[in-house]
């Protein structure tokens with residue numbers, strides 16, 4: 001069943017509901033539960049989109065007579081990367097870039113890890129586990145399985161935020177963070193919790209470590225990589241409070257459609273079957289799993305494309321506000337819109353640079369250049385609050401004084417139509433636009449977007465440190481040394497110019 005339809009996605013979700021908990025109760029059917037049904041149907045829309053005649057050639061590719069989602073495609077050339085990037089942007093446009101965990105993101109992760117499956121064999125050769133565990137084959141099979149079934153994944157990478165001054169093993173209970181309890185014939189038993197799975201209505205969860213594990217000893221119980229169905233017994237997703245309040249899409253244009261949810265993940269002695277284990281015990285391998293497989297770069301490439309779509313949405317939103325209220329002649333307004341244009345062009349340039357600098361990695365995968373992608377993922381979290389602020393500065397009170405659709409249709413409707421009209425829009429048109437601006441930047445949904453952009457790829461402070469560590473700064477230091485040490489002949493002392501000259 002490659003390249004699913006929306007109906008196939010919903011059917012699977014209905015018959016295999018993840019173990020979700022919201023507001024103290026289990027969600028038995030995410031396709032009808034008030035907090036998840038709209039996001040489920042929005043995701044279904046994304047699946048339908050890939051097979052719609054106008055998008056099919058851009059959003060899917062053919063392989064062995066079957067069509068697969070473009071985000072599973074293994075890029076072999078720079079043109080492949082361009083094609084994949086265009087698909088990422090088209091898909092991101094669907095939610096104005098607000099759907100962080102559109103399936104594309106994790107698909108690229110599984111693709112890159114599947115292609116780099118040899119990396120996972122090193123666990124056996126390093127002696128971390130007994131022989132006969134073919135983790136490389138498991139990883140490769142997992143890619144094939146996810147691609148063949150066009151599955152949707154979530155992931156959770158970090159340990160609970162209980163005490164950041166201690167390692168997981170130094171906590172009062174060593175299973176606050178998820179760790180290995182024991183091995184059995186069937187697989188590995190894991191216990192504890194992981195943060196933070198965006199889109200818990202996914203079909204599968206992928207567990208890889210992202211933050212460096214620093215435990216003593218060479219066999220850490222916290223070093224694990226595996227994939228599981230989200231309805232696995234003993235696996236629970238405790239969701240945050242929903243932002244989809246069941247309001248009309250005109251009133252809540254984003255939160256009523258794209259509240260992808262976030263959950264913390266509880267492993268209550270969960271069995272991970274051996275065929276689903278990709279690595280274990282080996283801290284070095286675990287810590288480098290993203291970088292050495294280049295999965296991080298394929299994911300960052302999806303992200304830069306998604307952020308281009310999102311920044312384009314900010315530009316469209318800002319300019320629509322300006323045109324609607326007729327503020328475009330003020331220089332400071334033009335300057336603010338120009339700031340968004342600069343951000344958009346910087347992101348586009350980084351995307352192009354990532355493709356132009358791409359090279360085949362040791363696994364034969366065309367891998368976008370690291371420098372521009374690292375720049376993008378450090379730059380965007382820093383600039384994003386400013387994009388929010390610009391929308392709020394341009395929209396001002398219009399972003400809060402927004403009677404609802406019901407108000408407009410109620411007894412004061414005529415006053416609303418008169419006083420809340422705009423230079424270039426009816427009250428209805430204006431309110432729809434400002435509601436979008438509010439949901440993008442100010443509602444609970446918008447505030448969560450702000451936090452998401454700061455943190456979803458990791459702690460911005462540690463990301464900056466990582467960039468500092470890996471970036472080759474030495475040529476630039478040498479350049480300064482060479483400049484300072486150059487043998488410059490003494491400059492001739494300028495002679496005063498006489499009036500006769």
Ligand SMILES: Cc1cc2nc3c(=O)[nH]c(=O)nc-3n(C[C@H](O)[C@H](O)[C@H](O)COP(=O)(O)OP(=O)(O)OC[C@H]3O[C@@H](n4cnc5c(N)ncnc54)[C@H](O)[C@@H]3O)c2cc1C
Pocket residue numbers: 101155156157158159160161164195196197198199262448451452455456457458459461462
């Ligand atoms: C909306 C949202 C969605 C998310 N979705 C996902 C997801 O789908 N999958 C996923 O795996 N994760 C997800 N995350 C989690 C994300 O990976 C983490 O937020 C991020 O890695 C930071 O970890 P933390 O939140 O535990 O913060 P902490 O690590 O607890 O950091 C808290 C503060 O302490 C500082 N600090 C802590 N430790 C150190 C250190 N060693 N060195 C320097 N400073 C330190 C940090 O700089 C920060 O200021 C999401 C986060 C958000 C907000």
